Amino acid sequence: MKFSVNSSLSYVVNGPTTFIFNIHALNTTSQTVLTEQLIVDPPMEIEEYKSHDGSCRFVRLKVHQPTNFTITYEAEVEMKYTIIDERNSAKLVPVVELDSYIASFLYPSRYCQSDKLTKFSFKEFGHYPSIYEKVLAITEWIYTNIEYISGSTNAQTSAMDTITERVGVCRDFAHLGIALCRALSIPARYFTGYAYQLNPQDFHACMEAYIDGNWIIFDSTKLAPLNGLIKIATGRDAADSAVSCIFGNAAGTSVYVNCNIVEGSFTPFRYDGNQKGVSFQ
Template identity: 35%
Template sequence: MWLQASSTLEFYIDTPTPFLLMLRPRSGMQQWIAREEYVLSPSVPAVEFTDSFGNLCQRLVAPAGHFTIRTSVEIETADASDSAPGAPFVDIQKLPNDTLPFLHPSRYCDSDHFTEMASSIVVGLPPGYDQCCAIVDYIRHAIQYTPGQGEQNISASQVNEAGRGVCRDMAHLGIACCRALAIPARMVVGYLEGLEPMDLHAWFEAYVGDRWYTFDPTQANLHGGRVAVAFGRDAADVAIYTQFGPPVELLDLKVQVIKTSEPMN
């Protein structure tokens, strides 16, 4: 399907402030970018680089006063997320090198605390994709999805204890459980067509069989219409913006995703 996805971030800044942004999706296996717009107002010099996870990142110094970032992308993306029931677990010695960082505990995915719980969730299931599905089912039934109520990042252990969380929190818990079973798992932040309320969205991917597959504990049915913007070990790696120095005021954040029949003129 074709989507137009856009975001607008409006800030008020007291003093010139360095920013690190992560707002540009890249073309990949299940998405192709046809057209893109990225506007800074007022205009300031920006430098782009690719981080260790392959994300497109932008560095700039925002001036004092009102500062706005507007992005828009027209993109062809899969109309259904791939699934692979029965896809096998990949032995550690056979994993691609770039999946190895996603096996370890990280700041918000304390997988070393979930060995027993993850094992109990997947009892009797063949190692691999089917285990990931069981983890997602556990999260959907054990954790109340509370969109719009996640102000601070918390660990997977805290999410499991609280019994509620936003998409980011539920992704952290899924990642932690997968890693506890030695399945590489990574966080994804991006857009999801039809999300209510509309906002940026987080889900996770697990490496089974011979590739990464999408899992989303917040959705009863794993549908497509996803635009991946950033990948990382957890939320610490995929912040859409990071500012340095005195805190700045985020006045507004708007996200829109529109389904189109073809690229818009």
């Protein structure tokens, strides 16, 4: 399938400020960026670079004096995905056998304090027989017990805040799911991207859990079909995958995001009772 994605972010800058943007679609084995362009208005010099593990594509921009500007990204992306049938799954990969990169997604992080949720996670989800069932149970628990309310949290909200206050937005749902997975020794990472059929359109966050050698995607919000997600970045949590980081005196004034299908038939994929998941490697 081919998707067109578009995002436009506007800012007012009051003094010298450096911005780091993370809005490019990522090239992966299942996702290919066919065409893309980045426009800064008014024109400014930019630097493009990747994270050390290739999980993010960054743009760095330095504004030297007060101004207003808009950065716009457009791309056409071809995406494929793999349906993983967990009825035929292999055994859990023991922590001792995980490579160092995968194992890094077991540790507590700024927004995902898994070390504080171990007792709760084992009590609620430890009895499920398979890893997939554990993660799916976590996903369903968050969907059922956490109320989704736009604007209810902020950039400081953590998984502990979310499970205590029982309210949040997509990044909070993702952080809590990641923390609960890690508390059960299941590697989990943050996923941010463009989302087809998300209403209203915005950048979207969910999580990927490492199960039987595959990163399988889970979305506790259930706001978009799993096979309509275009990956921007992955990371330990939102601190690694923020769409925009501001170092200086500036403020955002508007955000526009859109994702549409341009070629191919689309049948929304969601979890079912047959233990099938979606993987975007």
